[in-house]
Amino acid sequence: MFRPEIKVIDCTVRDGGLMNKWQFDDKFVRAVYQGLSEAGVDYMEIGYLSSESAFCRTEVGPWKFCAEDDLLRIIGESEKKIKFSAMADIGRIDYNDIRPQKESVLDMVRVACYVHQIDKAIALAHHCQDKGYETTINLMAVSTVGPRELEEGLDDLAKSRVPIIYLVDSFGAFYQEDIELLAKLYMERLPGKTIGIHAHNNQQLAFANTISSVICGINYLDATLYGMGRGAGNCPTELLLSFLKNPKFNVRPLIKVIEEEILPWREKIDWGYFIPYMVGGVMNQHPKAAMACMESDKKNLITEFYDQMTSAAAI
Template sequence: MTRLFILDVTLRDGMHAIRHQYDLGHVREIAGALDEAGVDGIEVGHGDGLDGSSIAYGFSRHTDIAYIREAAKVCKRAKLTTVLLPGIGTIDDLKRARDAGIQSIRIATHSTEADVSEQHIAAAKEMGLDVSGFLMMSSANSADGLAGQARLMESYGADCIYVADSAGGLTMRSIAERFRAFDAVLNADTQRAIHAHENLSLSVANSVTAVENGATRVDASLAGMGAGAGNCPIEAFVAVANLYGWEHGCDLFKLQDAADDLVRPIQDRPVRVDRETLTLGYGNVYSSFLRHAEKAAEQFDLDPRAILIEIGRRRLIGGQEDMIVDVALDLVERANA
């Protein structure tokens, strides 16, 4: 099989787990450890992508450019990447990120809105970047519907298309269905990729299923650091990949050391499957909503699970974080009726 490309998202998706508060020392230490451990790519920046630092998504401690430059100081071999969500980040933001050291970009849209990515994918290709189309909340679209969106991103020039299970709500069967649907419409040389979340405790299994169905790029993070119950833990996935005999460039023990020594000590909320994060996957809720829902639950004396289930029922998507307080107020009104 093709050698796997392992991309670590600790310094981007992992931002959500600590409310985007990595300091530059964290970035330098973690990026350096990942580079030393042999990962192929390291993603850096605000959890919601370039220019995501805002009142809506949460202010980060430093700018995206400062984070990228800090990682670039210590990366000797890994390719630096970041995420851009059209409507949040701009092409000018992308240019600044490239100048700071980014070599690869993931243009992310909701799983039914790939058409908004056309100009950003085209601009990134003109800049000479490696470009992935990143279909967030892939569980919110059917396999065939998602494949149609993937085909659009490919037609715009994307080199790789991601099934991004942002809610951690997909199972092995639904992962396989989506990659088979990709095979029916995508060119053979367009790479396939998986971004799994742990909310149903299936991130490693789903990543393995994706590889078995053609994915060659796998997202993961140290200690699973990420939104909700976290991402696919890189040390666990690499251990399984070793057992399968899959080719990759990662050193398992170095990843274990980085996870336990550098990442777990800075988690202010344990990144794990618990009653709230399991509810994210069960209710098909965007993982980044967790901390916002917990804050609203504390403010209005509600069970955060009730908020999360209602968010799932209303099918809220990334960018609608401000609606979570409205959901909480509606639940209070309903309880007092």
């Protein structure tokens, strides 16, 4: 589907980093950066924007911070041909640690929040806007939010200056009909704003739900190379670009990066469709229990995990 206003944000390093504490080396990040640039992807979300006081560099890699020196090292001497974004979590970034955009190679800051944090998210996003950044607010875990609470939250977002609001299927719980209903609700409650989607693949629906969102008029689309991301992973970038039919996109550079950089990580960490992640998605549960199972010596005891999860839900 060709629609020129559609923008693709690749979150491989940021979301994939949730699986290895952002401990990607420069070779990996530079290969992703160059591949996305050659493919014509609009944005690369290169990590989180966090304060050094919030995390320890001996425990997490540099892409948890997106320090300017690290970003410049990836770009090197070449001209930057793709926009950079970073995600900021409420309470993990000090306002004073956000430099003016004219002093940074970051172009966009995306503020992630839950519905009860909307006021704080708007304040942080406005602060970033005042410093010159493009901004979005990514409203997480909406599958757990009641209709009235969600409508009130969207009404608050409608009053903000933030131009892009994301529908996030944090637990991979949504089906096509959910996406259609929510896309309509977001557009009705957020007049004049652009809507984005971030889909997780617990039920192997991230790509399908992203397609449904495009048909509904959503224009900012998140994806990751080979679906690499937390738990069940995300909508695959290479699939999404193939679907969009925009002549500016070239899928081959992404295939090359997957072959050379992503597949080796497939031997070290597990993401994508696994039964524990499926169970979490069907039950609309945070993936932490499934991730703990997958990281344990019981990751193949999937009947035991199913029984534990369903028994706990019945209590």
